[in-house]
Amino acid sequence: MLYPITVEVLHQVFFPHGFVEKIVTFQKSAGFQALIQYQTRQCAISARTALQGRNIYDGCCQLDIQFSNLDELQVNYNNERSRDFTNPSLPSEPKGRSSQQPGYGDAGGMYALQASGAGPGAGVFHHN
Template sequence: MSDPSKVVHVRNVGHEISENDLLQLFQPFGVITKLVMLRAKNQALLQMQDVPSSVKALQFYSNVQPSIRGRNVYVQFSSHQELTTMDQNAQGRGDEPNRILLVTIHHMLYPITVDVLHQVFSPHGFVEKIVTFQKSAGFQALIQYQVQQSSVSARNSLQGRNIYDGCCQLDIQFSNLDELQVNYNNERSRDFTNPNLPSEQKGKSSQQGYGDMYSFQGSGAHPGAYLDGKCRSNCSCVCWWFATWN
């Protein structure tokens, strides 16, 4: 075991676990000064204000199994005594706050459109633009808010949640883009600040270029249409956001 350190190493951090979840796990033991999410490794590094705070946290969790969103996480002292700028840069794209979110839909069993995404994300602030991409490997969306505070709020609240009961799980990162370019208003892209944009011609992709910038995860699409949050393919699925916000 590593010597006591202000830095705590957290393992088994699934994509459904947000920074806010980890903060809630450790805040009872002291002030948290830094947090680095290592998404590619399902790990995180968290720095407390002092060593006694981290010692108190690990002593507590040596007797109580820490669990977040039903997933057991495992904590130990890091070999780092302090997180450096290099350590923080290791988190890469996805953890530097930005008003544009990159959203990946996992377990996508039902169709997701711009209107569905707008219903889910607009309660957290004014959504300016949405661009979606569907490829054989999966589905992603870029969602641009008017202000960064709204994107941070949305990510903290929605990360790891399902759009529909048991499926269409949201995996949310911050994008590294500065501005989305939207050429058409349709079911795949929308500029809510410019309602006069034309709809694209059928069969012509309006978002060529964005999709190549990101990797995709998840696959599949439910063949049935939906209305008012209810699937019309003889199933009982109802969106949790309709139940919550309507």
């Protein structure tokens, strides 16, 4: 990737469309992907409508947004790869070992942001 896509960058892109509760980013064979959880279903719909096909940066990192089939994102750490905006007291990494993210597999309909070609993917959703 030419430019970094961090939790903070994704929050700036998605926050104007509603309260972002959680963001998880991860690397898959298809490239960088992210899951964004909104407080309401309507916010997720609004974000997808407004941002589908748009670029994160001028001329690159095009978003391919799909709705996720997950009910709830599990965020264990608030760091550069994941953030729970409803729980700011989470640690940045586990004690005594390097941080690892939960494995979000290639389940159908899970991703929503695909940046140019095999770039970032993310799932946008609202939990019940």
